[in-house]
Amino acid sequence: MAATQSTAQSDVADTVEKLTDVDPAEAMRLVEDAGDFLLDSVFTVATALQLGALAATFAIASVAAKPLRRRLIGLVTRNVRGYRLKRFGAAVANLLMPILWLALLSALMAALSALAHDTTLLRVITTLVSAWIVIRLFSGLVPDTFWARAVAIAAWSLAALSIVGWLGPAIDLLDGIGFSIGEARLTLLLAIKGVVIGGVLLWAAFALSSLLQRRLEHAPHLTPSLRVLITQITRFTLLLFATLIALNTIGIDFTALAVFSGALGVGLGFGLQKVVSNFVSGIILLLDRSIEPGDVLEISGTYGRVTTLGARYTSVVTRDGTEYLIPNEQFITEQVVNWAYSDTRVRRRVPIGISYSSDMELARRLVVEACAETSRVIDNPKPVCHLVGFGDNAVDLEARFWIADPENGVINVTSDMLRAVWRKFHENGIEFPFPQRDVHLKQGGPVEIVMRKGQAPG
Known part of the structure; x- marks a missing residue:
């Protein structure tokens, strides 16, 4: 027990000695070098002057950009025609402050260079602002706001790291962070590359499929179902290739995926059963054009x-x-x-009742005339009116007419026809029936009538 405790104490002492085994002279030299760098390059009069110039020019550009931006937006709104030109003008108006700042920095840097002053910091900031303006203008061409902002931030970050000389060390740092899966090594740099390349490829796949869809909409020799089928197959193929290329970029071996094919099939069979069923049903609908x-x-x-x-x-x-x-x-x-599978013509059947005292043949003729006068009722087949029965309260007629545009609604055309029937019946004395009941009283006995307060007789 004592020997084990002694060994543990010895290991701890060795570890502490290794961690604290630093040459004092070397440490002092590093501290002195850092101090000399700060005094010679950072805490100098030239750096202070450049920082003051940066702050002053930024304030001037911010104040001057507000009224100029409003005026420029007004000019673009009134005089510019076309969506893309207006969008470009709006992008320039939003970048008016950095553009003014860049102009002031360029003029100031030229003046200081003529006076032989140090302009290192101004040159770096001017380059960064220039890169930001160019990147924002080109990212404005992306329709989606989220993706436009993401592209602008990513591109400007790379440009900034490259301008200050930190791009190489940053790449080495990201490449050093990772873990191994079998013989393959997955690093943070590969993951970022895969996400970026995958995003670009997926965006390109959707853009190409949307372009193909717009082109096919103007192809008269293709049926609507065939257009949709071609678009869906093309989109699925492009998305599949984009995904495979992105996975291959980060170094994933596709032969290893064969091990999981059985489990993936079971997962699709149970978890994605409805999704697969709907997808296959959509393909069937497109193929049979029903x-x-x-x-x-x-x-x-x-x-x-x-x-x-x-x-x-x-x-x-x-x-x-x-x-x-x-x-x-x-x-x-x-x-x-x-309603439009094999023939767009649709027959409507509308029941109509008339009283027993009305002229049935006249009523039938008036119903046919009302159908013929309705604008959307077609002449072939001709509208007819049949006697279909004798009801308790009315003679039952049925109007039958055809329309060729059911996509415009069927209730509205029925309403128009019934309004015409109502008008013609009233003009020609055809009565609409009311519910009637015949009450028969048994003979041979008195009828008792009871009156209650608050109720009218009868």
């Missing part, structure tokens, strides 16, 4: 027009502007009424 963008359909009580066929869902917009995102699987497993 549903296309622009079709008017009804499913599960939802009536509307198909606006988008996606990889996972289909967008259906109703007449009141509500947009439903319906999973593609429902179009395969449920009953769907497609």
Whole structure:
């Protein structure tokens, strides 16, 4: 026990001796070199003058930029035509302060150089401001605000590190931070490269697929379903290649992924069952062309027009502007009424009742005339009116007419037709029936009538 304690104390003493084994003379030399650098390069009159010049020019540029920015934005709004030119003018207006600051710094640096003053700090700051202005102008071409800001910050950080000479040490530092997975080594530098390259490739994949989609929209020889199918397959292929290239950039061996293929298949079978089912259903819908963008359909009580066929869902917009995102699987497993699948013509059946005392043949003729006068009712097939039964209170008629534009609604055209029927019936003395009941009283006995307070007789 005593020997073990003695050994532990000896190890601790050796460790402390190694940590404190520093040459005092070497330490003093490093401290003196640092002090000499600060006195010779930082705490000098020239550096103080340059710092004061930087602060003064920054304040002047900030004050002068505010009224100039408002005036420039007004000129761009009134005189510039075109979205891209207006956007470029707005970007220049937002960068007016650094542009003025750069102009003041350039003029001041030229004056100090003519007087043989040190301008090292001014030169570095001028280069950084110039890089920032150029990067912000080019990043303004990116439509998304988040990605534009991310690109600007990343590019300016690299430029700043390169200007001050710290880019090489920063790369070495990031490359030294990492861990090993088998024979491969994953470093922070590789991870950053993979994220950047993957982001750029994914953005390019979406941009190319969107460009292809806009081009295909103007291709008259392609059906809407075929356009969507080509767009979806192209987008999926581009995204797959972008992901594979990004993974390959950070040094991931794809042969190692084969080990996890079985587990991945089980995960897809259970966890992503609905996602895969909707994706496959979308491909089936695009291939058999049973549903296309622009079709008017009804499913599960939802009536509307198909606006988008996606990889996972289909967008259906109703007449009141509500947009439903319906999973593609429902179009395969449920009953769907497609009002424009093989023929856009749709027949409407509208029940109408008249009183028994009215002229039935005249009423039928008036209903047909009302249908013919309705603007959206087509002439072929012709509208008709049939006698379909004798009800308790009315003679039951049924108007049947056809329309060729169900996407414009069916309730509104029915309403127009019924308004015309109402007008014609009143003009020609055709009565609409009211509910009637015949009450028969049994003979042979008195009828007792009871009156209660507050109630009228009858």
